[in-house]
Amino acid sequence: MPSAHIGAVALGVAVKYSEEQIRLVEESIRIRRAAVPVELVEAVKKLDKVFAREEKRRKDLPLELKQKVSYEILNRLLDLGENSSTTEQREALESWRAEKLKDIRSASAQNLSISGLSIEESRMLKRALEFNWRMLLEDNGLWIPFIVWHTEHNDKPENEPEEEEIIAGPPLPPECNAQLHTDYGGAAVRWGLTHHKESAADCCQACLDQARRARPGALKCNIWVYCPSEYGCYSPDKYEHKHQECWLKQADHPKLNFKDRYSESYRDAHPSAPVVVPWMAGVIAV
Template sequence: MMRSFGPAAALGGRSAARWCTYRRVTVAICLGNLVAVLLVLRSLYSAPGYFNSAPRRVAVEYSAEQIRLVEESIRIRRVAVPVELVEAVKKLEKAFAREEKRRKELPLELKQKVSYEILERLRDLGENSNTTEQREALESWRVEKLRDIRSSSAQNLSMSGLSNEESRMLKRALEFNWRMLMEDIGLWIPVSAWHTEHDDKPENEPEEEEIIAGPPLPPECNAQLHTDYGGAAVRWGLTHHKESAADCCQACLDQAKRARPGALKCNIWVYCPSEYGCYSPDKYEHKHQECWLKQADHPKLNFKDRYSESYRDAHPSAPVVVPWMSGVITV
């Protein structure tokens, strides 16, 4: 038998349906999760030894020897620091900074005025003036300009065409930055240099012997450095090369022994020891290791030690020192 429900029952069912909506169910679940998280955190924080479980930093103990080595390393590093060099660099940087500041302070218009005046002073010297005269003229202009600036400053007057500030800057440039000012206006005059050769060798000390490549020469070769003897050619050196001066002398000795009766016998040898070749006034190019075999009843010197100035004037390609070495055979 079916029961019938009245209007009140129907109203209660609709109210329950409205309360159990999707949004309210979601809010209830979130609240439940939040309560669970809070309970878990509370249990963790209240657990004994939780904070004490974090790892602690262990103190490292060093031995006396280790501490000594560390201190010694620090001391060595401090000693190795180039303190004087660092200080010198710092001073240079400060000086360059000051010079750069002073250079920037000089206006372009003032530099142009200075350059015009200097050019006029140099033109007055003429085209044939040398560097010494030009430097003296520049120094004279600088001294005169400084005198005028000081005189105007003492009388509380301004120089013609310059304000008090420009006069002050120009005075500082002429006194302390004269070279820098010349560079700024593009003026450069070469400095004359005098070269003096100093001979510090004691008077009685013998000259250093020149080293001759190859084996030593026997006494009968009578080797003479920077010497060129004349004579009739027994063997042309253009096609006769030897490894050393000793070999050239030996070639002269051998030729004299093997010469036929009536033939020329070598008694003079001339050798080119220079790797760059040897000068001769003839038309040929004489190269390294040329060995000339010559004969002369009365040997005469062509050149000895140095070519004279008159000879070099007539022969511009001649060097100062005679490059050949020679000897007259004595048996």
């Protein structure tokens, strides 16, 4: 059988392998490479990056700020009393979270800080409440069972400034009192399923125009509710609510249907409900 040289030299002696031996070595290398679980390795690498990123975010909240949060949450739970149920505790925590996010966003829009926190602390707390809520609770020694956590991942670089949510269309005038992630109830002045507007500003203007032109004794619009999402907006009724739906409503004492996020108990009863309320709305003084 003919033999072949390969470039291995040991102690000055050339090593010779036959073509069959070389073929077997190459076949062995090919089999080992084929046996490597490439997809699993890539999945593990991605998980390592996610865990590293979340751990880094966990460390971003200073101890003093965590203590402030812990004190507020503890007081909210103490208000429930000793006999409160797990569901009541969960909803109390979600209510506190929604209120705190609302205060931070409102203060941020005016470039202010909320009481007791600096602007930088407010920014860090907003990030933790939006993306690291479960970890924040765990860091403060809180764990409530039987809950499905809806975790949102933000892949933006750590030092990149946060972007404010942008609504398509012209800016809304102050009299519209626009509120993101909000849905108000009320008697329908104009049925939104067949009433679409190009922007939230147009929807608000439609409400203003209807109120101005309404005949004596007729309902006058003082609430507008708009679907800004191109994917449509969730509602517990039987209809499919689409992008740019504009509902004109009236209520002597406007009441919220939903605000910011649907509660855990609500999502348990309505599995198709998203985490965040997709509608935007406003109450107009008439």
